[in-house]
Amino acid sequence: MANRDTKANGGGERARFTRRGWLATAPGAAVAGLAMTRSDALWNQAQEASPAAAAAAGPGPPDPTKVPGRFVSEVGSRAPGEEPRRLVRSLALSSSSRTPIHELQGTITPADLHFERHHAGVPEIAAEDHELLVHGMVERPMVFRMADLKRYPQASRICFLECSGNGGGAYSRNRMPTEITAQQLDGLISTSEWTGVMLSTILREVGVRPGASWLLAEGGDAAVMARSVPLEKATDDAMLAYGQNGEAIRPEQGYPVRLLLPGWEGNAQVKWLRRIEVTDRPTMTRDETSRYTDPLIDGTARQFSFVMDAKSVITFPSYPYVLPERGWWEISGLAWTGRGRVTRVEVSTDGGRSWTPAQIEGPVLSKSTVRFRHLWRWDGRETLILSRATDETGYVQPTVQQLWEARGERTSYHQNHQRAWKIAADGTVTFGLGELV
C-alpha cells in the first residue's frame, strides 16, 4: 500500500517509525503492577540502548530484529505515524465530524473514527443510571435499565449508518467544489457491527395496543432529540443497540443505547435513547418537519424520507492523492443501499461514456457497505473516473442531472448522485463533477 501514501499535502510526510516512538506507547511492567524478572531487566537495558543503535544503523531500512520488542499491553494503540482523524470543521453544539473514508480499508469503521452528528453535544451518561421508558399505546408501560435490556436475547448485525445530509456539498450547480476530499464530501458514512436487543422483542414485552402505527423515539441529550418512526419498521429490523464493533457503543454514537434503523437516515436513529412512546400518528417534531424534509420542484416537501438510496463513492484515487506515474492503479471505494443488497457497481474511467463492472468484495450484506475494486491502467492522459451502484430493487445510482430533474436544486438531503474525480495529466486528483454539469 506504499503507493497510496502519495498525498500532495495533508500528512504526506509520515512520521518515521522509531524505537523511541514505539517505546512511548508501551506501558512498563511496573505500571502493570507485575514483578520484574531478569529478562525484563535485560529488555529494559536493550530498550535504553536501542535509539543509539537505530541511529547507527547500517545500509538498508531500520532493522527491528536486533532488539527485543515491547511487552504486551492492556489496551492497544495505533502504530506511530498512523494517525487517521475525523474531520472537525466547527466546534459548535450542533455539529458533525466526518470519517476519513479515504484513509480506511475494507468496510468496517473503527469505532473511534465513526462519524458524529449531534444537535446539542455529547451527553455524559453513566450506564448504571440510564433508563429507557416505553409507554403510550401499550398494555404495560415499563422502565428498562441497561441490565434489563442486556438480559433480553441479543442480536448482532453489520450495517451502514449515514447522515442524510452526506454529500450535500456537491449538489449546487454553481458551487461545485474541486479541492475537496472524500472525507469532507462524504465522510458522514460509517459501518459497524451493532449488537443489542431487537426492538420487536421489547415491543412484545410491553404489548402494543391495536390501532398503534408509529412510535416516538427520544434521546437523553440536551436537544432531547426526537423522531417519529413507523411501527412497521420498528417491528421489522429495528434494534436497541448497546454494542459497537464488539465493545460498548461509544458516547458519540449514543452510549449506553441507541435506536438502530438499518438502511435509514442517521437522524432517525436516535442516540442516548431514553424514551419510546407508541402512538397512532407521527409527533411532527422539529427534526421531521423543519429539517430532514425535502422541498421539491413542484412546491411540495417530501416528508419521512427515511431510506438511504443506493450510492457509491470512489475513495482511491481521490483528492488530495497524486498518481506519480502512469500504469496500473486499483480504483477502490464503498457502495451501499438502504433497500437491501448492492448487486452491481460499475466504474467509468472515461467521464461516464463507458462503464465496466467492478469487483465487489463479499460478503454482500443487506444494508451494509461493500468494498469495490477495479484495476485500471492509466495512460497518463487527463480523464474523469466515476462509479455507480445498482441495488437489488433495480435502482441505479443516478446522475446529478437526474436528481435535479426529479427534485429540483433546493433539496438538502439524500444527494446520492454519482461522484467524479478528475485525474490531471500530472497525476493530481481533484473532485471533478463540475466538469460534467
Add this chain to the structure above:
Amino acid sequence: MRRLALGVAAVAVAAACAPDAPPARDDAAGADASSSRLFGFGSPASEDRIALWNIDVKPDGEGLPPGSGSVEDGRRLYEVQCVACHGATGTEGPNDRLVPAANWEQWPSGRTVGGYWPYATTLFDYVRRAMPQATPGSLSDDEVYAVSAYVLHLNGLLPADAVIDSASLAAVEMPARDRFVPDDRRGGPEVR
C-alpha cells in the same frame, strides 16, 4: 409432501407451547402480563414516572400543558434569551432563521417557522425541549407559550396583543401546512 409439511408445522407449534420454551418473537403482541410468553425483565412505569419525561406535543395540541403567554411577554424574553442566536427580527442569525427572507424552500433564509414549519405545536415542543441552547429546559411553560407567541408574531401569524394557550396555539394555521407529502420513493428503476 403436503402431509410432511403439516407434520413439521405441528411439531413447531408443539415446541412453541412447551412450558419451558422461551418466549418467541411471534407471540401475541398484546399478551397478558401474567402470560408465560413474556420475559418480564424491567419494571412497571408509574403514571408519575411517565409524566416526568412525557414532554412531546402532538400536532393537534395533545401534550400541551396548562398555561398561557402573551406576545408582549415573549418579546421581553426573546430580547434576553433568543436574540444573540436568532437576531433582532429573527432573520439575522447567526443560528437558525425564524422569519422568512427568501422563498419557502430556500436554505437557510426560507426554511423558517413562518416559511416552512407545518405546525405551530412543533415550535412549542422544540423550544421546551431544546431551547435556549445553552440552558435547555430552563423556561417555564408560560414562558415557552410567550416565546412561541412572539416568534409567531414576528412571522405575521399573531397580532401584537395576542395571548396564546393550548387551544389557540394548536389552532394557528401555518402557511406551509399543506406542502408536506409522504415519501414516494420506492426503489426500482425510477429516480425520484
